[in-house]
Amino acid sequence: GAVVSQHPSWVICKSGTSVKIECRSLDFQATTMFWYRQFPKQSLMLMATSNEGSKATYEQGVEKDKFLINHASLTLSTLTVTSAHPEDSSFYICSASGPLDPYEQYFGPGTRLTVT
Amino acid sequence: DQQVKQNSPSLSVQEGRISILNCDYTNSMFDYFLWYKKYPAEGPTFLISISSIKDKNEDGRFTVFLNKSAKHLSLHIVPSQPGDSAVYFCAASLTGGYQKVTFGTGTKLQVIP
Numbered sequence: 001g002a003v004v005s006q007h008p009s010w011v012i013c014k015s016g017t018s019v020k021i022e023c024r025s026l027d028f029q030a031t032t033m034f035w036y037r038q039f040p041k042q043s044l045m046l047m048a049t050s051n052e053g054s055k056a057t058y059e060q061g062v063e064k065d066k067f068l069i070n071h072a073s074l075t076l077s078t079l080t081v082t083s084a085h086p087e088d089s090s091f092y093i094c095s096a097s098g099p100l101d102p103y104e105q106y107f108g109p110g111t112r113l114t115v116t
Numbered sequence: 117d118q119q120v121k122q123n124s125p126s127l128s129v130q131e132g133r134i135s136i137l138n139c140d141y142t143n144s145m146f147d148y149f150l151w152y153k154k155y156p157a158e159g160p161t162f163l164i165s166i167s168s169i170k171d172k173n174e175d176g177r178f179t180v181f182l183n184k185s186a187k188h189l190s191l192h193i194v195p196s197q198p199g200d201s202a203v204y205f206c207a208a209s210l211t212g213g214y215q216k217v218t219f220g221t222g223t224k225l226q227v228i229p
Contacts, residue, residue: 105162
C-alpha cells in the first residue's frame with residue numbers, strides 16, 4: 001500500500017520558537033495533503049487541506065499565520081508551527097491522497113510536539 | 117457541531133466474540149463512509165469503507181453496515197482478536213472530488229484474551 005512518512009516523529013521545543021514538520025508520500029504522487037491535529041481523548045481535527053502548488057485551505061478557527069503549510073511538490077508538504085506555545089502541544093498527523101482514488105487517504109505516523 | 121458521532125467512547129469484548137462499533141451522522145449529504153483503526157502515537161490505518169449506494173461491505177473479519185434512513189453505520193469485527201485492541205474512528209465524506217473527511221470522536225476497543 002501507499003506509504004506516508006513524517007519527520008520528526010517527536011519534537012520538544014521552547015515557547016516562542018518555530019517547528020517544521022515534514023510529510024512525504026514515498027511511493028505515490030500526492031495531489032492533496034491534509035494536516036490533522038489530535039488532542040487527548042478527542043477526534044482528529046482537520047486543520048487544513050493543501051494541493052500541490054497552491055495555497056492551503058484552512059479550516060475555521062485555524063490560524064493560517066501560525067500554522068504555515070507549504071505543499072511545494074507532489075511528494076512533500078510541510079507544516080510550520082510558528083512562535084509555538086504550550087497550548088500548541090499536540091499530536092500532528094498528515095495524510096495524503098493521490099489522483100487515482102480521491103477517497104483514499106494514507107496517513108503518516110504522526111508527530112508528537114511538546115512545547116515547554 | 118459534531119457531524120459524525122461515536123457515542124461509545126470505549127468497548128470491551130472477549131476474544132472470539134463479535135465487536136460492534138456504532139457511528140451516527142447528521143449530514144445527509146455524506147455519501148462515503150470509512151473506518152480507521154488507530155494505535156497510540158500512530159497515524160490512523162484505513163480498515164474498510166462503504167458507499168451510500170450500498171448497505172453492506174465485507175472484508176475478511178470486518179463488515180460495515182450502513183442504514184441511510186437512520187444515518188447510522190456500524191462496524192462488526194468477527195471474531196475479535198486481542199490485536200484488534202485500538203481506537204476506531206468512523207469517518208464520512210462528500211462526493212464531488214473533494215476528499216475532506218470528517219471524523220467521529222473514536223471508540224476505544226479492548227479485546228480481552
